[in-house]
Each structure stands twice: as structure tokens, then as C-alpha cells.
Amino acid sequence: AQSVTQPDIHITVSEGASLELRCNYSYGATPYLFWYVQSPGQGLQLLLKYFSGDTLVQGIKGFEAEFKRSQSSFNLRKPSVHWSDAAEYFCAVGGGTSYGKLTFGQGTILTVHP
């Protein structure tokens, strides 16, 4: 069965600092990996995705993520955080013949201090 673990429930950073959110997955085949962001009271918005090819993927809002097959990880990074990045971030995995079904991690809440 596929699963996703986000080890950090809550992360606090100062504005302008760098950010890394961790994501570890378990999947029996080549995974499709996603990061979504959810602002308070809103639905989920896709930040970036990995299907194949270059293991460093770029997304919206200056985010990037790196797929490391040997570590079963897909960590999200941003070099300089803005106050507007405060939100909850979800990592998700899917693929193969799963009819588009995704398995989500528990989420990481990001707080940004001025």
C-alpha cells in the first residue's frame, strides 16, 4: 500500500529565511509526486509535481522540490520565505493504474515570523 509521511507537523521560520519541508513516501512502482498548498479556509492548490526526468522540479511561487529515489523522499524547498507563504503544505503520491487516486501526507503547517 502506498503511504506518505510528513515528519514535521508545524514549522516556524523567519521571513527571508530558507525553508525545507520533508516528505517521505512508500510506493511499489515509479511514483508520481506532488506538493499542494492550502491557505486558511481555502481549497488545495498545486505547487509542483514530479512524473519523470529531472529530479529537481520547479513550481509556482518560487518553490522547488527534489526527488531522491534512494531515500524515498521528495522535499520541498524555498530559498527565501515570504509572509504570504504561511499555509499548510501537503505532499501526495500516486501513479500506475490507481485511477488518479492520490495518497496525502498529514500536512505541515508553516508559520512565518516577520
Add this chain to the structure above:
Amino acid sequence: NAGVTQTPKFRILKIGQSMTLQCAQDMNHNYMYWYRQDPGMGLKLIYYSVGAGITDKGEVPNGYNVSRSTTEDFPLRLELAAPSQTSVYFCASSPRVDRLEQYFGPGTRLTVT
């Protein structure tokens, strides 16, 4: 192009009542999904549909039913509401199952008391 819309935004139900959460998309997507989101638990798949007339259970289907009579609409029915169904419900759609990109609605916050 409204994307994925959900109604209502908020609802309070009494135990044992029934209701239907509405979901519609105007992007002509074949694949649609219902999730529930509970604090610290991420999103859990309730039901999904691969096209009009075809639905299947997800990870947590008990207490829910769905139907898909048109490509656009994918309502979620709660029969005999229970406090355990207090949650935020999200509907999503996807154009291609092989790309897995899902577009989410704004959610419905449901409280059962």
C-alpha cells in the same frame, strides 16, 4: 470558467439527519474525487468516479454514497449523519488519470451535533 464549485460552504446537521454535498466542474474532466480532511490527518479519499455512471469506493466510504449521472456533477450523500462525519469535505477533478493532476474545490465545512 468557474473550475470546481462546492455548495454549501458551511452546514450544521443534527445526528441522524441526511444531506447532499454538491460538487460541479465545468472543465469537462472525466475523473472526480471526494475527500474528507480532519486536523492532522491529511486528506482521505471517500469515493471517486472515472466517468458518468461509474463510481468506486475510496479509503473511507462508510456512511456515504455518491452518484455520477453527468460529467459535470458528483454529489456526495450523507445518510444518518454521525458526529464522526464532522469534517471539511473537498471535491476534486482531474482531466487525465495518467497525469494525476487534481483541481480542488473550496470545500464544505460540516458539523454534526
